[in-house]
Amino acid sequence: MRVAVIGLGTMGAPMARHLIDAGHQVTVHNRTREREEPLSALGAARAATPAEAAKGADAVLTCVSDTPDLEHVLLGPGGVAEGLASGGLVVDCSTVSPSATADIAARLGERGIGMVDAPVSGGSEGAEKGTLTIFCGGADSDFARAGEILNAFGSRITHLGPSGAGQMAKAVNQVMIAGTYASVGEGIALAQAAGLPIPELLEALSAGAAASWVLTNRAGNMVDDSYPLGFKLALHRKDLGIALDEGARASLPMAVTQTVAEQEDELVAAGHGDEDVSAVARLPKRSAGLPA
Amino acid sequence: MRVAVIGLGTMGAPMARHLIDAGHQVTVHNRTREREEPLSALGAARAATPAEAAKGADAVLTCVSDTPDLEHVLLGPGGVAEGLASGGLVVDCSTVSPSATADIAARLGERGIGMVDAPVSGGSEGAEKGTLTIFCGGADSDFARAGEILNAFGSRITHLGPSGAGQMAKAVNQVMIAGTYASVGEGIALAQAAGLPIPELLEALSAGAAASWVLTNRAGNMVDDSYPLGFKLALHRKDLGIALDEGARASLPMAVTQTVAEQEDELVAAGHGDEDVSAVARLPKRSAGLPA
Numbered sequence: 001m002r003v004a005v006i007g008l009g010t011m012g013a014p015m016a017r018h019l020i021d022a023g024h025q026v027t028v029h030n031r032t033r034e035r036e037e038p039l040s041a042l043g044a045a046r047a048a049t050p051a052e053a054a055k056g057a058d059a060v061l062t063c064v065s066d067t068p069d070l071e072h073v074l075l076g077p078g079g080v081a082e083g084l085a086s087g088g089l090v091v092d093c094s095t096v097s098p099s100a101t102a103d104i105a106a107r108l109g110e111r112g113i114g115m116v117d118a119p120v121s122g123g124s125e126g127a128e129k130g131t132l133t134i135f136c137g138g139a140d141s142d143f144a145r146a147g148e149i150l151n152a153f154g155s156r157i158t159h160l161g162p163s164g165a166g167q168m169a170k171a172v173n174q175v176m177i178a179g180t181y182a183s184v185g186e187g188i189a190l191a192q193a194a195g196l197p198i199p200e201l202l203e204a205l206s207a208g209a210a211a212s213w214v215l216t217n218r219a220g221n222m223v224d225d226s227y228p229l230g231f232k233l234a235l236h237r238k239d240l241g242i243a244l245d246e247g248a249r250a251s252l253p254m255a256v257t258q259t260v261a262e263q264e265d266e267l268v269a270a271g272h273g274d275e276d277v278s279a280v281a282r283l284p285k286r287s288a289g290l291p292a
Numbered sequence: 293m294r295v296a297v298i299g300l301g302t303m304g305a306p307m308a309r310h311l312i313d314a315g316h317q318v319t320v321h322n323r324t325r326e327r328e329e330p331l332s333a334l335g336a337a338r339a340a341t342p343a344e345a346a347k348g349a350d351a352v353l354t355c356v357s358d359t360p361d362l363e364h365v366l367l368g369p370g371g372v373a374e375g376l377a378s379g380g381l382v383v384d385c386s387t388v389s390p391s392a393t394a395d396i397a398a399r400l401g402e403r404g405i406g407m408v409d410a411p412v413s414g415g416s417e418g419a420e421k422g423t424l425t426i427f428c429g430g431a432d433s434d435f436a437r438a439g440e441i442l443n444a445f446g447s448r449i450t451h452l453g454p455s456g457a458g459q460m461a462k463a464v465n466q467v468m469i470a471g472t473y474a475s476v477g478e479g480i481a482l483a484q485a486a487g488l489p490i491p492e493l494l495e496a497l498s499a500g501a502a503a504s505w506v507l508t509n510r511a512g513n514m515v516d517d518s519y520p521l522g523f524k525l526a527l528h529r530k531d532l533g534i535a536l537d538e539g540a541r542a543s544l545p546m547a548v549t550q551t552v553a554e555q556e557d558e559l560v561a562a563g564h565g566d567e568d569v570s571a572v573a574r575l576p577k578r579s580a581g582l583p584a
Contacts, residue, residue, distance in 0.1 A: 121500040121501060121502075133499050156499050158492055158493075160493060165486070165488060168482070169483070169488055172480075172482050172488070172497065173501070173502050175482060176475050176476050176478075176502040176504075179548060180471060182547075183467055183469070183552075186468075186544075186549055187464040187468040188464075190463065190464050190467060190539055190542070191460070191461070194460045194538070194542070196452055196460055196461055197452060200450055200452060201452060204425060204448060204450040204452075205464070205468065208413040208425045209413060209414075209465070209469050209506065209509075211504065212472060212503065212504035212505065213502070213503040213504065217501075246486070247478075247482055247485075250486070251579055251580055251581065252482060252576055255554075255555060256471060259547050284545070287543055287545055289543065
């Protein structure tokens with residue numbers, strides 16, 4: 001398949017590599033053009049604009065930072081819609097607004113272009129290993145066509161409904177982890193303030209109702225007060241904004257999600273946005289004067 | 293061993309049965325005396341007061357509702373301390389204040405009575421099956437003596453430090469599950485408001501960072517808007533009060549725990565205190581006008 005990949009960040013670059021490895025004919029474009037070079041060295045063609053990258057492609061894979069970026073890259077001047085022929089397919093692995101996604105998909109549809117929203121979970125490690133969980137939205141026929149691309153880097157690929165459903169599922173994921181990260185952080189801080197023996201405590205907690213991926217995989221960061229990536233706190237905050245917007249549209253206030261979003265705002269303002277999202281433990285730990 | 297069991301509620305009654313099954317010589321007492329009858333039918337002796345139950349016992353197991361009840365049963369008029377000989381042991385499986393526990397243990401210590409705080413996790417099902425997780429605090433020698441009792445109904449028994457450490461570990465457990473229950477509830481409400489296909493969504497979410505015991509075991513309650521026990525929401529709210537008190541002593545504000553405690557207050561006031569704690573999903577679901 002001839003695939004254009006637009007957006008070569010922490011997630012997009014390894015996705016492009018997996019597509020090359022799978023034997024696809026890949027053209028890459030990134031706003032900061034030097035990021036195209038390592039892919040070019042692996043055999044990818046380079047393009048100066050999204051429109052140029054999309055010219056002659058069967059499908060375009062996008063992986064950009066937020067909703068305005070996605071709209072610009074797809075429908076702005078020099079965007080994908082100017083280059084991709086009718087009958088082409090856009091597969092978007094960004095995490096963006098579900099509502100905006102449905103709107104963008106409709107606008108692409110007017111030009112005969114299909115779209116699958118396909119936000120991922122599993123972080124940079126999952127992208128490198130090609131073991132991402134992918135939440136998909138779009139028409140059945142477009143989802144079927146996207147399979148050849150998504151299989152190159154995803155290990156669990158679920159079709160959840162029409163355009164926007166994949167983004168909505170990702171929003172649900174980010175909501176569910178928000179309260180879990182925060183309350184595991186509060187619990188760790190309470191345990192350390194009380195001087196409990198942490199390894200024995202974590203083992204006992206993991207055997208019961210407090211068991212979670214976060215407890216198993218991120219409590220160590222919180223105990224050590226050291227937050228290597230993982231998944232950037234600032235990006236999780238962006239994702240909670242998307243979820244809170246969708247909640248507001250459904251008259252659905254989410255008190256815990258709102259509380260965690262405010263904590264993350266405080267941490268971003270204090271310069272911790274590039275740390276792993278487990279850094280939410282900083283707030284209760286600092287309040288209690290706990291040493292790192 | 294001659295063991296007195298005081299407090300024959302949902303947890304205490306099956307504990308007493310397991311002790312009888314294990315061959316101990318059991319005497320029971322409950323404030324509402326009729327609850328002693330099924331245990332009497334199994335061979336337990338009955339006593340009119342905690343003091344009388346404790347007379348001649350090697351150890352006393354308590355399982356009562358809250359801190360004032362525990363103080364009354366142990367140190368009040370007609371309490372355990374009036375009957376239990378020096379050298380005796382109190383094993384308390386209630387969930388009560390860690391600080392008060394340390395104080396009660398010290399007062400019992402003045403009379404030569406040892407104490408192990410041993411709050412449990414695993415609910416009524418764990419008590420029936422004898423598979424409870426038990427968080428213990430107390431002197432090493434007292435913990436060693438308590439083993440013969442706790443092994444009768446516990447499958448994971450962890451010694452976490454001096455008197456109060458078991459209660460503190462339980463408080464940490466209740467803090468960690470608070471945010472997880474609430475944010476899984478918010479996520480389920482968002483997913484249902486968006487019309488996502490729930491079984492497929494839950495399967496995809498469970499494969500990644502959102503995985504938790506709560507998601508696996510309680511999302512179904514939230515989807516169905518039906519909250520059979522499990523573990524009573526009103527009791528979880530009581531436990532969060534204990535945790536928030538201990539947090540305040542350590543200058544440790546816990547914003548998410550506080551938010552969930554307020555939600556639970558609202559639910560208790562609305563008559564949902566006897567439902568499973570997963571009923572926290574009622575608030576976002578009702579706001580969004582989701583049908584049951």
